[in-house]
Amino acid sequence: MSEVRVQAGDFDLGRELARLREGDARVGAVVSFVGTVRDMNDGASVSEMELEHYPGMTERALEAIVAQAQERWPLYNALVIHRVGPLAPLEQIVLVAVSAAHRGEAFAACEFIIDYLKTDAPFWKKEQTPEGARWVDARISDDSAKAKWVNA
Structure with a gap:
């Protein structure tokens, strides 16, 4: 099973993780990553972050990333x-979670998915700062994180 959702509303972390392993006695590991909105970025205070996406294309990109992870590692789920719209500091932005028989493949797959999501999914971030609104540029560190998987 795999599931991708792009939504404005928040998610219940406990409920989502429980669903991931529900009734599957094979699961020995559930690994998750939750990204949240920070109140600072690049030295500026951030009062809000707005995430925009390209409906349909975004979901397909996320599904392709998950499919790549499932080809590399023996995942169960x-x-x-990923949330869109205006978000305040401390709010949850993204949940990536996987289940597998063992922790090694679960950790690797979760990290792979978030690394590819940061570079390959069509999301755009705009921050509200004291100096006004600004678009967030792609980070070299995100490209470097993705690059480690190319020959791995």
């Missing part, structure tokens, strides 16, 4: 939830 994978879940990606």
Whole structure:
């Protein structure tokens, strides 16, 4: 099973993780990553972040990333939830979670999915700062994180 959701509303982390392993006695590991909105970025205070996406294209991109992870590792389940719209500091942005028999493949797959999501999914971020609104540029560190998987 894999599931991708792009939504404005928040998600219940406990409920989502429980669903990921529900009734599957094979599961020995559930690994998750939750991204949240910070109140600072690049030295500026951030009062809000707005995420925009390209409906349809975004979901397909996320599904392709999850499929790549499932080809690399023996996963039982994978879940990606990404929020869009205006978000305040401390709010949850993204959940990436996977289940597998063992922790090694679960950790690797979760990291792979978030690394590819940061570079390959069509999301755009705009921050509200004291100096006004600004678009967030892609980060070299995200490209470097993705690059480690190319020959791995």
